[in-house]
Every structure is written in C-alpha cells, then in structure tokens.
Amino acid sequence: MNYTLDFTPVIEGMPALLMACLGTFGLALGGMALAIVIGVGGVVLRDSKVAPVRWLVKAFVEVIRNTPFLVQIFFIYFALPLAGVRLDPTPTAIIALGINGGAYAIEIIRGGVQSIGKGQIEAGLALGLHKAQVFRLIVLKPALRAIFPSLTSQFVLLTLTTSVASAISAYELTSVAQRIESDSFRSFEVYGTITLFYLVISWVMMRFFAAISTRYFSYPVK
Amino acid sequence: MGSNEFLFLLTGLKWTVLLSIVGFIGGGVFGLAIALARTCGHALLERITAGYIALFQGTPLLMQLFVVYYGLALVGLKLDAWVAVAIGFTLHASAYLGEIWRGSIEAVPKGQTEAAKALSLHYVWRMKDVILPQAIRISLPATIGFLVQLIKGTSLAAIVGFTELTRAGNIVSNQIFQPLLVFGIVGALYFLLCWPLSLYGSHLERRLAIAAR
Numbered sequence: 001m002n003y004t005l006d007f008t009p010v011i012e013g014m015p016a017l018l019m020a021c022l023g024t025f026g027l028a029l030g031g032m033a034l035a036i037v038i039g040v041g042g043v044v045l046r047d048s049k050v051a052p053v054r055w056l057v058k059a060f061v062e063v064i065r066n067t068p069f070l071v072q073i074f075f076i077y078f079a080l081p082l083a084g085v086r087l088d089p090t091p092t093a094i095i096a097l098g099i100n101g102g103a104y105a106i107e108i109i110r111g112g113v114q115s116i117g118k119g120q121i122e123a124g125l126a127l128g129l130h131k132a133q134v135f136r137l138i139v140l141k142p143a144l145r146a147i148f149p150s151l152t153s154q155f156v157l158l159t160l161t162t163s164v165a166s167a168i169s170a171y172e173l174t175s176v177a178q179r180i181e182s183d184s185f186r187s188f189e190v191y192g193t194i195t196l197f198y199l200v201i202s203w204v205m206m207r208f209f210a211a212i213s214t215r216y217f218s219y220p221v222k
Numbered sequence: 223m224g225s226n227e228f229l230f231l232l233t234g235l236k237w238t239v240l241l242s243i244v245g246f247i248g249g250g251v252f253g254l255a256i257a258l259a260r261t262c263g264h265a266l267l268e269r270i271t272a273g274y275i276a277l278f279q280g281t282p283l284l285m286q287l288f289v290v291y292y293g294l295a296l297v298g299l300k301l302d303a304w305v306a307v308a309i310g311f312t313l314h315a316s317a318y319l320g321e322i323w324r325g326s327i328e329a330v331p332k333g334q335t336e337a338a339k340a341l342s343l344h345y346v347w348r349m350k351d352v353i354l355p356q357a358i359r360i361s362l363p364a365t366i367g368f369l370v371q372l373i374k375g376t377s378l379a380a381i382v383g384f385t386e387l388t389r390a391g392n393i394v395s396n397q398i399f400q401p402l403l404v405f406g407i408v409g410a411l412y413f414l415l416c417w418p419l420s421l422y423g424s425h426l427e428r429r430l431a432i433a434a435r
Binding site for chain 1: 277279280281282283284285286288289292293295296297298370374375376377378380381388391392401402405406408409412413416417420
C-alpha cells in the first residue's frame with residue numbers, strides 16, 4: 001500500500017461543496033413539502049366514497065414502496081417530457097422525491113388518524129368543546145404527536161435519498177462531488193468528505209426534529 | 223423490445239437477486255454479532271456498535287458504496303466490482319439488521335433473562351435457547367421490511383457500475399430508445415420481487431399484534 005491521501009482537490013472544491021449542501025437542503029425541503037401534500041391528500045382520497053379512487057391510492061402506495069427510487073426517478077425523468085412538461089433535472093428530482101416520500105407519508109399519516117378513537121371525539125363534544133377545539137386539541141395534536149417520530153425519520157431518510165438524484169445530475173452535494181472526483185480522480189477523499197457532510201446534515205436534522213418534539217409534543221408535566 | 227433485450231434484463235435481475243441474498247446473509251451474520259455486542263452490557267463495546275449503527279443510518283447508501291468501493295482499491299485490494307459492492311451491502315445491512323435485532327432482543331421481557339440466570343444458564347445458552355428464539359419472532363416483520371429495502375437498495379450498485387437490473391435497464395434503454403417501456407418493465411420486475419415479501423411482512427405484523435393483545 002503506497003497511496004498517499006491528497007485532500008487538495010477537496011479543499012479547493014470546498015466552496016462549491018458547501019454551496020451544494022444548500023442544493024441538497026433545497027431538494028429535501030421541496031421533497032418534504034410535496035410529500036406532506038401528497039400524504040394528506042392521499043389519506044383523504046383513501047377514504048373516498050368512490051371505490052376506484054381508493055384502489056388507485058392503495059396501488060400508488062404499494063407500487064412506490066416496492067420499487068427502487070432510482071427506477072422511479074429515471075421513469076419520471078423520461079415520462080415528464082413525453083407528457084409535455086419540460087423541467088430541469090432539479091425540479092424533476094423534487095417531484096420524484098415528493099412522490100416517493102408521499103407514498104410513505106400516506107401510510108404514516110393514516111396510522112396517526114386511525115389512532116384517534118371515535119369515543120375521544122364524542123367525549124370532547126360531550127364536554128362542551130367547540131368543533132374546532134375538538135379538532136385542534138383532540139384530533140390534530142395527538143395525531144401529530146403519534147406520527148411525528150416516524151414521519152421525521154422518514155424525512156431524514158428522504159434527505160439522504162437526495163444523493164440518488166445525482167443520477168439525473170440534479171444540483172446537490174453528490175453530483176458536485178462527482179464533478180470534483182472526475183476532475184481530480186481523488187475518489188476516496190472526495191466521497192469520504194461528503195459522507196461526513198451527510199452525517200452532519202442528518203444529525204442536525206434529527207436534533208432539530210427532536211427539539212420540536214420536546215417543545216410542542218411532550219405531555220404537559222404537572 | 224425484442225427477446226434478447228428482455229433476456230438481458232433477466233440476467234440483470236439474477237444479479238439483483240444474488241446481490242440481495244449475499245448482502246442479506248452477510249449482513250445477517252455481522253448484524254447478529256452487532257446486536258449481541260450492542261446488548262452485552264460491556265460499555266465500550268456498546269458505544270462502538272452504537273457509533274457503527276449511527277454512521278450507517280446517518281449517511282446515504284450511495285456514499286457507503288462509493289467509499290467502500292474506492293476505499294478497498296485504495297488499500298491495495300484489487301477486487302472485482304461484484305465483490306466490492308457485495309462488501310458494501312453487507313456492511314450496510316449489518317448496521318440496519320443489528321439495530322432491528324437489538325430492539326427485538328430488548329423487547330423480550332426482562333423476566334426471561336432473570337429466569338434463565340436463576341437457572342444458572344450460561345450466556346450462550348441463555349441467548350440461543352431463551353432470548354433469541356423469542357426475539358426472532360418479534361423482529362420478523364421489521365427484518366422482512368428491511369429485506370425489501372435492501373433489494374431496492376441494490377439498484378444503487380448501478381451507479382457504481384455494477385450491471386444488475388437497473389443498469390441493465392439503462393443499457394437496454396440506451397439501445398432501443400424506449401426508456402418508459404424499459405424502466406416500466408424494470409420497475410415491474412422489482413415490484414414482483416418486493417411486493418410478495420411486503421405482503422408477507424405485514425401479514426406477520428398483524429399476527430404479532432393479535433398475539434400481543
């Protein structure tokens with residue numbers, strides 16, 4: 001073994017890599033927002049009175065959850081132009097991340113809604129709470145509390161998945177790293193460094209979500 | 223798409239299955255060691271394995287594959303792409319399975335350990351005959367869920383340059399210029415592989431929930 005590590009290309013590329021972290025955050029935030037919209041919409045449609053709509057939502061969830069994200073992003077990447085939508089790789093990646101995360105969000109949110117018993121709502125109304133109060137205090141907050149841990153760990157996973165968007169060369173950390181790597185051939189140094197970047201990103205996210213959880217979702221201590 | 227292209231996709235599918243099996247078995251062996259080390263009561267060992275798990279759960283699988291792939295070449299190991307990728311998936315799976323099985327070992331009621339100790343069962347038999355049989359039952363739905371995760375994850379080997387199903391799809395799609403058809407078929411093949419497992423996993427989960435009631 002006579003290989004000396006050389007981090008010069010990594011240090012020279014540091015500004016570009018740090019900027020690319022913002023790209024990763026952008027993809028992640030866009031994907032999460034879309035996932036929440038699809039998740040809530042999907043849960044509503046899943047209880048639709050029209051049977052085919054219910055089947056469609058179920059099929060969507062199963063298909064997305066049982067196929068690789070890489071295949072999904074390729075499919076969407078090639079399907080959008082055929083549907084007449086011309087988008088850059090980065091918005092395409094956000095759509096793919098949102099669709100993928102949305103399927104998981106539907107399952108998670110559904111579990112949260114189901115966890116609120118009908119008796120709870122009836123009890124709230126019997127206590128003379130207003131309908132809006134019942135929704136806010138008895139349905140929304142406990143449901144959010146129930147789904148928060150699994151939803152946020154799904155979001156951390158979604159953030160890590162943004163690296164796969166490099167396959168369609170969306171602007172994010174991995175694709176910028178691949179550019180630096182192909183210029184310098186310092187593969188291990190480049191990928192080792194950004195692996196640490198991802199570790200920091202996911203750690204910060206977990207800390208952030210945990211702080212929200214203790215601030216808003218811990219049971220009042222009295 | 224002709225039958226030649228479809229056969230090429232099936233060859234890719236074969237490598238996807240093989241890679242998943244090797245990753246799952248390798249990850250299972252190391253994962254069990256990690257789960258046991260994580261619950262052994264030795265502070266340093268528990269710290270190290272907790273760090274190992276956090277490292278793999280906090281970084282993208284794609285980066286893990288890159289680092290292992292180029293890292294092995296760096297220490298002078300001239301390995302086949304197939305071996306390098308298999309090592310990458312083994313490490314990845316060992317961290318996730320280790321964490322799943324740690325949870326199930328800890329989910330076995332404490333009284334079981336205490337009773338086994340009271341019968342002066344040695345650690346090996348306490349684990350082998352008392353704790354693990356119960357832990358495996360508890361862990362089965364999550365383990366199968368991870369297997370599905372792993373099968374889907376093997377698609378990332380395509381980016382490293384290993385010709386499994388997704389990369390086979392890429393190659394065929396570049397030849398016949400019908401990406402939607404090709405990736406539709408590729409997706410369907412993955413679905414046929416993963417869906418029965420997912421159904422079986424949720425079936426076990428429901429049964430376990432009824433048993434726990």
